[in-house]
Amino acid sequence: MNFQRLTIKQIHQGLIEKKFSAQEVVESYFQRIEKVEQKIKAFLTIDKDSAISQAREVDEDISKGKNVPLLAGVPFAVKDNILVKGLPCTAGSRILENYKAVYNATVIEKLKRERAIVLGKTNLDEFAMGSSCENSAFQKTCNPYDLSRVPGGSSGGSAAAVAAGEACFSLGSDTGGSVRQPASFCGVVGLRPTYGAVSRYGLIAFSSSLDQIGPITNNVEDAKIVFDVIKGKDKKDSTSIEPKPKTRSTENDAKLEACKFKFGVPKEYFSEEIDKEVREAVRKMIEKIHNEGAEINEISLPHTMYGIPCYYIISASEASANLARYDGIRYGREIPEGKDLSLFDAYLKLRGEGFGSEVKRRIMLGTYALSAGYYEAYYLRAQKVRGLIKQDFDEAFRKVDAILAPVAPTPAFRFGEKTDNPLQMYLSDILVVPASMAGLPALSVPCSKSGDLPVGIQIIGRAGEEDAIFEIGKMIEKIVSKNNNI
């Protein structure tokens, strides 16, 4: 039996009706990994034995007639910057090459409580800094739709694993688009939750005012199931928040009908710099949403153009502080020895050798932006502009319930296309960075294809209104499948 395209609910149904066992499900995913992993290279670590024994335990409980949770026996993959106790956690970096996690991230605790099963850890750009997975110190993950192209990043391994049928779902992290952009490149669904909605305890910190963990799935229903499990306030993450009890758009069920939403389409997201086919694909989808009876308004988010400089200054500044912890003493790569080597020089050498070039560039950029004489011109100014970007969204959400836009300016690009020019790579985040800066939830859903390559549409919602964007995502899925059936 082919389990690869089953939804979480279908796996659960099959298990409790004893049509198949959890062991069969998990083994089929490992068979799939064996078959395609050599080409895709999504995983950095695979944990087969433990996964199969957990699956057997689920089967045992089912055979005894016990109730098992919805996620019991469902196999998933974890971005290698999220800690899973006992497994290596490298963040894609040489500096953490030998590090083994000594505790579980809160999201992993929660998923394990639901008895979902970790298959392994997935590739990423080093410390989640990148948009193509090419910054991983270990391997290049390939896009399952075209092996000569990148899967996107930084959660490229997580997106490629789901797209290639190597995991039922996966976890990624999104600082400035790192879940949404690879989801769009790989033709899967990716959620960036509201800032604070999901605990970050056990996520290797990159930029603390932006980082969020989010699910990558085959469909919107699965994304909602995973999000509902991982969300919530956590004592171990003081920035986590209680989910909103009831939101404006979810006040009554009738309002949840996505076709009754008012949508905003920001003109800045459809500029000439965005690939024509991408613009047309997203425009066409918006037209179809309009045909379903939804109200569509053109809106303006005038500070969109400042998103890239603003994001890269703030995130690099925060990264320069967060990555100061890699000192070679408490964990990770060993600080170099040498009688003549002072402690200061040993640090320099350790970090010079342990970090890859993009990570060094970001730490340098952040250190520069925070250094005496430049703080006001860069960091402080970027913070103020961040306020303006947020204001744009606040104003838009007075008129509309959700915003529709492309995810990335192009479909998946080729390996090496942007590696020589870091600024070109940064610019590929232009459409995902603003929602991050404003702390808003955003969902990437496949909407079309450009040639053989998937194109996603981005749905940005009000803070705390994940349920609303899920409903919109489901409507888009229906429209896509209706078209495919014609």
Add this chain to the structure above:
Amino acid sequence: MISQDEVQHIAKLARIALSSDEVKKMQKDLSQILDYFEMLKRADISKVKGSNIVKVGENTWREDIVAEQSPGVIREIREASPKKEGDYIKVKLVLEH
């Protein structure tokens, strides 16, 4: 354009050793990136007051209490250190004689 001396100064602040090739590449890359970032100057921030503009979450307080850990956890944390001796984590000499 940022100078090579500036690059080396920042690298020292950031505790990163750079080879001379890396210094040259960093000079080029950072200059290009910072030039692009100049566009931030065009944003009208005259009406934005204070520095903490975007409120991300509420400040939360908690008691500073030692959470008891099992010996196993303590051992595992110690094991994560690349250099140890007995029950101790070994570090380089900090103060010179």
